[in-house]
Amino acid sequence: MKVIAFSNQKGGVGKTTSAVNVGAALARQGKRVILIDLDSQGNMTQGLGVENPDFTINGLLFHEQPIHAYPVTKNLVLVAGDGSLSNFDKNAQDKIQREFILKKALESLKLKSDYIILDCPPMLGLVTINAFTFADDIYIPVEAQKYSIEGLAKVFEMVKAVNEINPVLAVKGIFFTRHNHHKILNRDVEEYIRNTYGDTVLKTYIRENVALRESPHANEDIFRYAPDSNGAEDYLNLTQEILTK
Template sequence: MRVISLINQKGGVAKTTSTLSLASALSKLQKKVLVIDIDPQGNATTGAGINKTELKATTFDLLLRSNQIEECVTNNGVYDIVGTTIELASAEYEMFNRFLRESLLRKKLQDKKNYDFILIDCPPSLSLLTINALVASDEVLIPVAPEPFALEGISQLINTIIKIREINENLEIKSVFITKFDQRKKTNIEIKEGLEKMFKDKLSKTIIRISSDIEKGQFINKDIYEYNPKCNAAIDYMNLAKELI
């Protein structure tokens, strides 16, 4: 079992899109996948086609109540997901006074050997929720969108990961990968070159190209491999999944 957090405190870089696309691609490659939505926005939950009002137990219950993973999981026909509602936004306050507050998720994931991959969709912050995801993870994947200020905050993110190693010494940056890449834009090429210099071998060779079908599919909560498996981004995410295996 490998637990992987998709993390970048910058908003809108495609953390959720990447989590769900990789979950689908890995499932297509016969891997058993669990997604954990640890972002109170709950975009991964909705994007996976789950009706939030029908959730019996959520990430909130997993972190702060006695519920075990099995009680919090919903299957969407492709992979399992622990969904969330906005209730999770109030979790941090409650978590703060808990003993071992950074390790609440890690404790619940121990011995969950029935999954090949657990993918955690993190919020756009370095909050206690994100810290819980990192402490529970073996690896991190960092999606970066080639937008203005893309590199700002990356060093803070790396420093956070280094600090987490004090409690989770095996945490590894698996790779940094570029999302929403538009090769017609000079700025995208420039940011790619900046990332190559910054991350060297850690920058994934697989680049996720921009595809309007990603957004179109998300509007109707449809899996990209159902909506258009032939679009550039679907092909790229499949390659990223193969690279991960």
């Protein structure tokens, strides 16, 4: 059983796309997967077709709602999120052990699943600290662009800090998303990241692929929406690589 977090403080790099499609790939291989939407933007929830959920992660954490997972496809369920999660810091303020709120609430799900996949928000705040306190493995999607280097270092700093309360937490993989071989700048940044992070950088590239952008609008993962697309091929390869970690 593993708890995997997709995180990067940089926005729009493919955290949600990766969480959904790696989750879907694992589920297709017979693993029981629970997706958790930890972003108050609710992109994961909306992209899987759950509209205005009555049960949310915020309700579970702060309003005594029971754990409710919405069915997505075979072996795949979703703990939904919405804008109410933006009050996390305020709601957590007077709780003791603020870093453990998520872990305490979701720990029991470990018995019911092979993978719990956390879609983190694009900020390294208290929600992400809670995700890292609960997680075993972190995967970081990066776009090979100028500012991605700084963002990567910040995630590693936070992992180091959270290691004091969660020693097993480790960055198991950095992978390039929205990849395009033709951009010169990309190649320099990619080389720098490979030199700096060595084997932590995965072999799989997620290519820029229009079907990946379209699939959330059809409320589907890439394997249902466009099984023959580059996006489906890349996310299957990424999942295989993650399974070797």
